[in-house]
Amino acid sequence: MVHVILSIDTEGDNLWADQRGRSFDNIEALGEFQTFCEGLGLRPTYLVAHEVIADEKARDTILRLEKNGNCEIGSHLHAWLTPPPYAPLDELGTYPFLHEYPQEMRAAKLERLTEDLEDVLGRRPTSYRGGRWSIEAFTMGRLESLGYAVDTTVTPFVSWIRTLGAAEGGPNCTTAPHTPYYPHSADPMRPGAMRILEVPTSHRPPLRATDGLYRWAGSALGGHRWAWSVVGRGLGVLIGKVISPNPAVTPTEGLLRVAGRILQEEPAVLNLCIHSSELVAGGAPWIREASDAKAVRQRFRDVVGFLSSRCEWRALTLSEYAREQGTSGGR
């Protein structure tokens, strides 16, 4: 049985053009997208950023999705936009990772996002993704204490070290397991005994045979900006780039290659990810026209059609999946 998860960073319009996230037109389109997903049998998890629920109209849309029942609302943290404010980093004009903030600020921002979402939903959110893929041991520990059942920030085979926040790079996930695991409290990139479940995104190199090479190179050099810039690119040219499981940036062929790889895995979990803004025309630099948004929908249909022709599959939200693992003794 293949489990299919769709995790959606739910945030302002085109954050690639304006990272302050000031407008929320894309959120209004989510009701229609939800209907589209239901038609395909998908159960999306909308990981919602604080600035979205700070906007009255967008907040109402999120609440309508929550009441719909065929999806889940979780949380997504953009450190520079989530209260309480911390001027030394928030106001730099850069987009700092949460892991660049002092620990007490990380804790405070996580709490505020969780509590404000709880006020909207009438229950605590239990699924999370860090903005700009930021995750480290302290944050994972706070998520666990705040009652989160599942995190989906780890992108196996990928190092974000070349992506800059205020000064630091993003996490190196090259060595992380690619199937769901309970993380180690000292290092979220390796298995341990925490209670929160990590459901990694379905980033995969094109060929299974090169997984070890990616991990080996990533453990040696994935944490060094300049070295990884050379080695990471070299690996991409020589053995194929790691494929993103995002239908807004990866054409059908790549998505089916990832899905095909996952059919061979145990447990088989396909975790597609996308940004809410990538679902509408003008929502991202690569989704300019209505035809681009239409192509994204077609890729979703292609993936579902592929799975239906090859295997038995079932869609779950992130917390539904975590609950099943918990009750089936998945630890």
Ligand SMILES: [Zn+2]
């Ligand atoms: Zn985001």
